[in-house]
Amino acid sequence: MVSPFQLTPEEASALWLSIKVGLWCTVIIAGPGVLMGWLLARTRFTGKALIDGLIHLPLVLPPVVPGYILLLLLGKQGVIGKWLYEVWGITLVFTWKGAVIASALMAFPLMVRAVSLSMSLVEPRLEAAARTLGAGPWRVFLTITLPLAMPGIMTGLILAFARSLGEFGATVTFVGNVAGETRTLPLAIYTYTQIPGADGTALRLVVLSLLLALGALLVSEIAARRVGRLLGR
Amino acid sequence: MLDLDISLTQGSFTLQGSLRLDQPVSGVFGPSGSGKSTLLKVIAGLALPQQGSITLAGEVLFEARKGIHLPPHRRRIGLVFQDSQLFPHLSVRNNLLYGFKLLPAARRYFRLEQILDLLEIGHLLDSRPHHLSGGEKQRVALGRTLLAAPRLLLLDEPLASLDEGLKRQILPFLRRVRDEIRIPMIYVSHAINEILYLTPQLVVIDKGRILGQGAFVEVIRQQSIVNLARSLGLENVLQVEVLRHDPEMGYTVVQYDHHELHLSLSTLPVGANTFISLRAIDVALARQRITDITIQNQVPGIITQLLHTTDRVLVDVDIGAPIQAEVTRKAVQDLRLRVGDGVYCLFKARAWNYLGTG
Numbered sequence: 115m116v117s118p119f120q121l122t123p124e125e126a127s128a129l130w131l132s133i134k135v136g137l138w139c140t141v142i143i144a145g146p147g148v149l150m151g152w153l154l155a156r157t158r159f160t161g162k163a164l165i166d167g168l169i170h171l172p173l174v175l176p177p178v179v180p181g182y183i184l185l186l187l188l189g190k191q192g193v194i195g196k197w198l199y200e201v202w203g204i205t206l207v208f209t210w211k212g213a214v215i216a217s218a219l220m221a222f223p224l225m226v227r228a229v230s231l232s233m234s235l236v237e238p239r240l241e242a243a244a245r246t247l248g249a250g251p252w253r254v255f256l257t258i259t260l261p262l263a264m265p266g267i268m269t270g271l272i273l274a275f276a277r278s279l280g281e282f283g284a285t286v287t288f289v290g291n292v293a294g295e296t297r298t299l300p301l302a303i304y305t306y307t308q309i310p311g312a313d314g315t316a317l318r319l320v321v322l323s324l325l326l327a328l329g330a331l332l333v334s335e336i337a338a339r340r341v342g343r344l345l346g347r
Numbered sequence: 348m349l350d351l352d353i354s355l356t357q358g359s360f361t362l363q364g365s366l367r368l369d370q371p372v373s374g375v376f377g378p379s380g381s382g383k384s385t386l387l388k389v390i391a392g393l394a395l396p397q398q399g400s401i402t403l404a405g406e407v408l409f410e411a412r413k414g415i416h417l418p419p420h421r422r423r424i425g426l427v428f429q430d431s432q433l434f435p436h437l438s439v440r441n442n443l444l445y446g447f448k449l450l451p452a453a454r455r456y457f458r459l460e461q462i463l464d465l466l467e468i469g470h471l472l473d474s475r476p477h478h479l480s481g482g483e484k485q486r487v488a489l490g491r492t493l494l495a496a497p498r499l500l501l502l503d504e505p506l507a508s509l510d511e512g513l514k515r516q517i518l519p520f521l522r523r524v525r526d527e528i529r530i531p532m533i534y535v536s537h538a539i540n541e542i543l544y545l546t547p548q549l550v551v552i553d554k555g556r557i558l559g560q561g562a563f564v565e566v567i568r569q570q571s572i573v574n575l576a577r578s579l580g581l582e583n584v585l586q587v588e589v590l591r592h593d594p595e596m597g598y599t600v601v602q603y604d605h606h607e608l609h610l611s612l613s614t615l616p617v618g619a620n621t622f623i624s625l626r627a628i629d630v631a632l633a634r635q636r637i638t639d640i641t642i643q644n645q646v647p648g649i650i651t652q653l654l655h656t657t658d659r660v661l662v663d664v665d666i667g668a669p670i671q672a673e674v675t676r677k678a679v680q681d682l683r684l685r686v687g688d689g690v691y692c693l694f695k696a697r698a699w700n701y702l703g704t705g
Contacts, residue, residue, distance in 0.1 A: 242393050243432040245419040247446030247495045257445075261436045 125315065127294050128302035129322060131210060132279055135298055138214040139278040140271050143225050147270060150222075151229025152259070170223045177283025180219055184288040188215065212289035213296045217281040221274035228273060232266020233259060265341045272334035276327060299323050349499065349533075353389055353399035353409075362386060362396075364557030366550060368533065372525055374542030374549035375535040378575070382555040383535045387501045390533070391426045392419035403499060425497030425530075429504040431488035433476035439487055440472045446495025456496040465527065466490045466520055482513040486520060493528065500524075500532045506541060518544055539579065543622055543703025547586075551575065563622060568669060582627040582671045584702070589619045598643070598696055604667035609643040611697045615704065622702040630672035631693040632662060634682055644694040646670075650686050653679065664692055 121129065153159075154166060172180045188195040188206045198204040206212035236259050244254045260267075282300040289296040291305060299319055306316035352365035362382040375383050388394035390401065392408065395416060401409040403424070408417045433442050443459065463469040466486040471479060479487065485505055492500065505521070506514045518541065525532060525545055536542050542549055547563045551572050558571045567576050567584050576582055587601035592612060599613040601623070608623075615621055636645050648666035660679045662672045670692050684690065 237432070239428060239432050240434060242388075242419070243426070243428060244434070244445065245393065246391050246422075246424060246426040246497075247491065248420050248423070248449040249445070250418070250420050253449075258434060 122315070124293065124302070125319060125322070128297055128299050128319065129326075131213075131294070131296075132298040132326070135210060135213045135217060135281075136275045136278040139217045139221055140275045142214065143218050143222050143274055144267075144271060147222060147225035147274070148229055148260070148267060150226045151263075151266075151270070152233050152255070154226065155230040155233035156259075169226055172220050172284075173223045177220060177281070178287050181216060181284035181287025184212075184216055184219065184284065188212070188288070207288065208290050208292050208296060210289075210295055213281075213285050213298065214278075216284040216288045217278035218274075220281055220284050221277040224273040224277055225270040228266045228270030229263065232263040232269075235266075236262045265338050268337050268341065269334060272330055272337075276330050279323070279326060279330070299326075348404055349390070349531075350402040351390065351399070353396040353401065355385065355389060355394060355396035357385070357394075360385075360555055362389070362555040364552075365399075366557060366560065368531075368550070370531075370546065370548040371529065372532045372534060372546035372548065374546050375533060375552060376539055376542055376549050377537065377552035378578075379537055381537075381553045383537075383552055384503050385555075386552065387426060387503050387533065387535055390499075391424050391501060392417060392422050393426075423495075423497050424499045424501060425492035425495055426501045426503065427485075427488050427492050427505050429507045431476075431481075431484040433479075433484055433488060433491070435476055437476075438472070439468070439474050439476065439479070442476065442487060443472075443491050443494055445491060450496055454496055455494075457494055459494065462490045462494055465523060480513075481509050482516055485509065485517055489520070489524065493524070493530070497530060500530045502532060502534045504536055505534075506538075507536070514541070521545060539581065540703055547622070547703075577627070580626045580700075581624050582673075583625040583630065583669075585623050585668055587621060587623055589613065589615050589617050589621065591617060606646050606667065608646075608694070608699070609696045610699045610701075613701055613704070615701070621704065623699045624702055625670075625694060625699050627661065627671045627673035629695065629698040630670060632664070632672050632674065632678075632682065632684070633691045633693055636691055637693070640693075641695075642693045643696040645691045646694070647689060647691050650684060650688045650690060653684065653686060664690060666692055 150169065154162070185207065186192050188198070190196065190199055190205065190207060195206060198206065206215060240262070241254050241258055244258045249257065280300060281298070282304070285296065285298065286301060291297055291301045297305065299322065303316050303319045303323070306312040306319065349366070349368040354361065354363040360382070362385050375386060377383050385394060389396055396409065396411065398411045400407065400411065407415055408422055409415060434445065437445070443462065447455065447459070466489060468483065468486050468490060471483055471487065476484060489505070506517055509517065522545065534542055534545055543563060548561070549563055549566060550560045551558045551566055553575055558575065559566045559569045564584055564586050566572060567581055585603050587603045587608065590600045590602050590607065592599045594612060597612050598609050599611065601608050601610055610623065631642070633645070646666045648664040648670065650662060651665050652663040654661040655676070660674055660676055662674060662684060664670045664672065672692065
């Protein structure tokens with residue numbers, strides 16, 4: 115009899131894969147997310163509404179659609195995928211890297227929304243004050259805008275991580291359901307619910323997902339409070 | 348010396364005019380929404396005019412035709428905002444040093460300690476901005492700007508968000524900056540008292556237009572400013588010297604020209620120069636000197652103009668300075684007032700206001 119707290123190798127693999135994909139997803143969208151959030155909050159350019167709409171599409175589309183589009187673009191026969199494979203030897207389909215791309219695409223709008231909201235709340239006169247004190251635009255961004263928008267950036271990152279943990283549709287469409295490679299927690303739960311007699315395992319993974327999500331929310335709450343205190347709010 | 352000739356349109360608001368400021372301290376005076384803050388933003392480089400040019404001490408900061416626009420961080424023009432705009436995520440120390448650290452050592456004017464002493468903010472160094480009172484915030488904001496070694500200091504209503512008591516506490520610091528630091532200053536306010544406390548040199552601006560510029564008494568009497576002066580109760584303004592006080596009887600004697608005026612008791616030192624103002628409706632006229640009356644001042648003069656409006660008459664009298672009385676048509680008729688007539692101007696001691704005393 116195995117201890118109920120002992121994870122089987124399959125369960126452990128799904129858990130660690132989920133965390134790995136989630137962290138990579140957060141890492142790769144952090145920079146572009148902050149930049150895009152700033153562009154949407156603080157600049158005016160032609161085609162802004164279009165860009166805004168495109169970024170937010172994954173939020174409103176059935177996740178299968180972005181997954182299929184990824185497959186078309188980044189699959190081995192896809193426009194970009196072919197080039198990636200032939201020139202760089204990079205394969206994304208049926209790999210965990212592909213899973214990262216899929217969840218990054220789905221999480222990006224959440225990140226951008228959180229960042230642009232918090233940046234639009236940064237008092238422009240604080241930035242103006244920094245300019246008159248001799249700071250160039252980049253220095254103002256790094257020393258004033260970015261730190262003051264930090265609560266929103268952190269919220270965005272946590273949301274992105276959580277979105278990645280829950281990603282199912284785009285992932286399964288783009289990179290399939292390969293045990294040990296692309297079978298993250300939601301995919302594993304789905305798989306076990308399809309196998310007769312594996313309900314117990316599915317339930318254990320459901321509890322695990324709950325704990326992980328709760329943990330992420332808790333970390334975000336604590337971090338937000340710390341930053342809030344620092345900013346005197 | 349600042350030379351400016353610009354036109355800027357933002358939505359339905361247009362700021363247009365030319366200025367030449369060559370005084371150590373200039374005041375910019377005008378009602379709320381007149382374009383004062385926009386003018387400062389233009390000078391600091393935070394707002395971009397569509398036309399014109401700005402030159403500071405011979406250096407072109409902006410010239411629309413040649414496409415020259417020196418960005419704000421290269422202008423070395425300090426701006427203190429109405430509500431301090433301290434960086435909330437930095438300590439007072441790091442707020443103060445924000446601009447200072449960006450300067451090469453050779454360009455720094457002050458040491459931190461000098462500024463802490465001057466503004467008495469040393470005890471606040473390790474505080475966070477949100478723990479400071481309004482007056483402390485403003486002093487830190489002023490210190491932060493001074494430490495960035497600006498060649499021109501712009502003050503945008505720095506006292507507007509403070510209550511009366513705090514204003515009185517901060518004004519002496521501004522005088523100290525004026526006298527000890529000697530960076531040219533442009534002080535913007537809708538409160539004439541604050542400006543006159545620091546300088547008699549001012550620019551008057553309203554509805555985006557520069558209405559006049561020069562010494563207070565001359566500017567305020569300019570034709571273009573009459574309406575604004577009237578709305579502020581500044582129809583009559585004199586520059587006077589304090590001669591003596593009588594605290595027991597509760598009055599102060601000042602001298603104007605060769606006249607002595609009795610005013611309400613002031614705390615100004617004997618010998619001080621000050622501005623006093625009086626509303627036109629507070630001036631009474633008499634054909635001869637009147638005895639047995641509580642009014643303390645009866646000054647003879649000659650009527651220079653009678654301006655009839657629908658419901659009243661504005662009577663200009665020369666008493667060595669122009670004085671305007673606002674009376675009814677009936678009063679003019681009863682006394683048969685005509686241009687060239689001699690009259691006595693009657694001023695209650697307590698009707699005069701002291702200006703610029705902080």
